[in-house]
Amino acid sequence: MAVAMAACSLGLHLTPDNNNNNNTNCFAPILKTTAMYDTSKPCFILHKTRLLSSAITIVPRATAVSNVEDGNQSVADTVPTPVVIIDQDSDPDATVVEITFGDRLGALLDTMNALKNLGLNVVKANVYLDSSGKHNKFSITKADTGRKVEDPELLEAIRLTILNNMITYHPESSAQLALGAAFGLVAPKEPVDVDIATHLTIADDGPERSLFYVETADRPGLLVDLVKGITDINIAVESGEFDTEGLLAKAKFHVSYNGKAIIKPLQQVLVNSLRYFLTRPSTEESSF
Known part of the structure; x- marks a missing residue:
């Protein structure tokens, strides 16, 4: 008998209540990649309705700069790809967020203040440079x-x-972000999903869990929709990473079924379910 599942937080285990099909027991551990999970803490249970972009409250910020850089950006200037990575794996005690936009990012103090307005603490921040530009990392x-x-x-x-x-602070980035289609000063030149195909793969990650890779066109609410789509078929999402790379979204989830790696038939169910849910064209190639 199918059990109605609610999408829960990254780092959770879902178990159906056999005595009541309308109830779902849900336990969210502290995410640790090298230790057994503590299933004693109840998790936040999401409603089954899909999260729409209007459901997210964007925190107001200080007045934005109105022009790009000096106000006269050269047409020949190559705008770097904006990248935002939300990492749930590398630190067992904090969510790590990394932001990259070439060498254009400053101290991001307004971004840190906006995160605080969401009820979060930035416990550590650092900046490093490499060939792709300046990387700002926050532990939240x-x-x-x-x-x-x-x-x-x-x-x-x-x-x-x-x-x-x-x-807001780099309006030139809006042409490269799915969010720019709704909120940016310059919308993407093409519809977001025109040239971005969905690619889904699953690999074993030991006897107790699997790695599920998703690559698809980005859109507001996508992270929540992916977690809900996975947990709706009774698969637990233990931890993961969600990358926004321009118009492309790339996610990596550690998943399991009844505490074990996902067997081949269930892998196919998961892939088919998410592919149908995302309703994007498929491809055999991936940039992972």
């Missing part, structure tokens, strides 16, 4: 608990807040 925890963010709706709010801030 919830202000009320001091723990990493596990609720996918809040993770999506973090992502959209960062992207909205980027568009």
